[in-house]
Amino acid sequence: xxxxxxxxxxxxxxxxxxxxxxxxxxxxxxxxxxxxxxxxxxxxxxxxxxxxxxxxxxxxxxxxxxxxxxxxxxxxxxxxxxxxxxxxxxxxxxxxxxxxxxxxxxxxxxxxxxxxxxxxxxxxxxxxxxxxxxxxxxxxxxxxxxxxxxxxxxxxxxxxxxxxxxxxxxxxxxxxxxxxxxxxxxxxxxxxxxxxxxxxxxxxxxxxxxxxxxxxxxxxxxxxxxxxxxxxxxxxxxxxxxxxxxxxxxxxxxxxxxxxxxxxxxxxxxxxxxxxxxxxxxxxxxxxxxxxxxxxxxxxxxxxxxxxxxxxxxx
Numbered sequence: 241x242x243x244x245x246x247x248x249x250x251x252x253x254x255x256x257x258x259x260x261x262x263x264x265x266x267x268x269x270x271x272x273x274x275x276x277x278x279x280x281x282x283x284x285x286x287x288x289x290x291x292x293x294x295x296x297x298x299x300x301x302x303x304x305x306x307x308x309x310x311x312x313x314x315x316x317x318x319x320x321x322x323x324x325x326x327x328x329x330x331x332x333x334x335x336x337x338x339x340x341x342x343x344x345x346x347x348x349x350x351x352x353x354x355x356x357x358x359x360x361x362x363x364x365x366x367x368x369x370x371x372x373x374x375x376x377x378x379x380x381x382x383x384x385x386x387x388x389x390x391x392x393x394x395x396x397x398x399x400x401x402x403x404x405x406x407x408x409x410x411x412x413x414x415x416x417x418x419x420x421x422x423x424x425x426x427x428x429x430x431x432x433x434x435x436x437x438x439x440x441x442x443x444x445x446x447x448x449x450x451x452x453x454x455x456x457x458x459x460x461x462x463x464x465x466x467x468x469x470x471x472x473x474x475x476x477x478x479x480x481x482x483x484x485x486x487x488x489x490x491x492x493x494x495x496x497x498x499x500x501x502x503x504x505x506x507x508x509x510x511x512x513x514x515x516x517x518x519x520x521x522x523x524x525x526x527x528x529x530x531x532x533x534x535x536x537x538x539x540x541x542x543x544x545x546x547x548x549x550x551x552x553x554x555x
Contacts, residue, residue: 409496
C-alpha cells in the first residue's frame with residue numbers, strides 16, 4: 241500500500257507539471273487581450289501608452305516560458321495569483337463557489353444512484369422482460385437527449401407552466417432540485433446499461449452457480465455476491481467519466497444561473513481572467529487525480545482477484 245501511495249504521489253507531481261504547462265500555454269494563446277478587458281477599452285478611451293504600461297506591469301511582454309516560470313514559482317509557494325475581475329486571491333474566489341458546485345454534484349449523484357441502481361438491477365434480474373425493454377428504451381433516450389435541452393424542458397414545465405419550482409439562483413432547497421435532477425438524469429442512462437451488463441456477467445459466473453448449489457437464497461446471492469462483483473467496472477467508469485460530470489456541472493450551472501465554480505469559470509473566460517482560469521484547471525486536475533486514485537484503491541478492495549495476483553507476483 242505504501243509503495244502504491246508513493247508511486248501515486250510521484251505521478252501526481254508529473255501530472256500537475258504537465259497539466260499546468262499545457263493549460264498555461266493554451267490560455268495564453270487564446271484570442272483576446274486581458275489588458276483591454278481590464279481597461280474596459282470598449283467603454284472609454286485609453287491611450288496605447290496606458291495599454292503597454294499595464295501589459296508590462298502584468299508581465300505579458302515577457303516570453304511565455306518566462307511567464308510560466310514566474311507562475312510556477314508562485315504556485316510552489318501556494319500563491320495562485322489574484323483575479324483580474326475581483327482583485328481578490330484566486331483560491332478565495334474559487335472556494336466561495338465550491339459549496340454550490342458540491343451541492344449540485346452530490347444532488348446529481350443521488351439522482352443517478354436512485355435511478356440507475358433499481359433500473360439496472362431489475363433489467364438484469366428480469367432479462368428480456370417488459371421491465372428490461374422499458375429500462376433500455378429510457379436509457380437510450382437519456383443518452384440521446386443533451387443535458388442542456390433536458391434542463392430547458394424542465395424549466396419550461398416545472399418553472400413556467402406549472403410554477404412548482406424556481407429555475408434560477410441558489411436560494412434554498414427548491415432551487416437545488418431542478419439542476420440536480422437535470423444533471424442526474426443525464427448521466428444515469430449510461431450507468432443503467434453498464435450496471436445491467438455487469439450484473440448479467442456476474443450472474444453467469446461459476447461462483448454464482450456454486451452459491452446456488454450450496455443452497456443460498458437468491459436475495460443473498462444477488463446482493464452479497466453478484467452485486468458486489470459487478471461494481472468494479474461501474475466504479476472504474478465513474479473515475480473515467482468524472483471529467484464529463486464536471487463539464488456537465490458547468491453547463492447546468494450556467495443554464496440555471498447557479499453560482500458555483502462552473503458559472504464562475506465561464507465568467508472568467510469571458511473576462512480573460514487568466515489566474516482564475518488557471519486556478520480552476522489546476523483544482524479540477526487535482527480532483528480528477530484524487531478520485532481516480534480512490535477508484536484504483538477501491539477496485540483492489542472490491543475485486544479479490546487483484547489481491548491474489550499481487551500476492552502471486554510478490555511470492
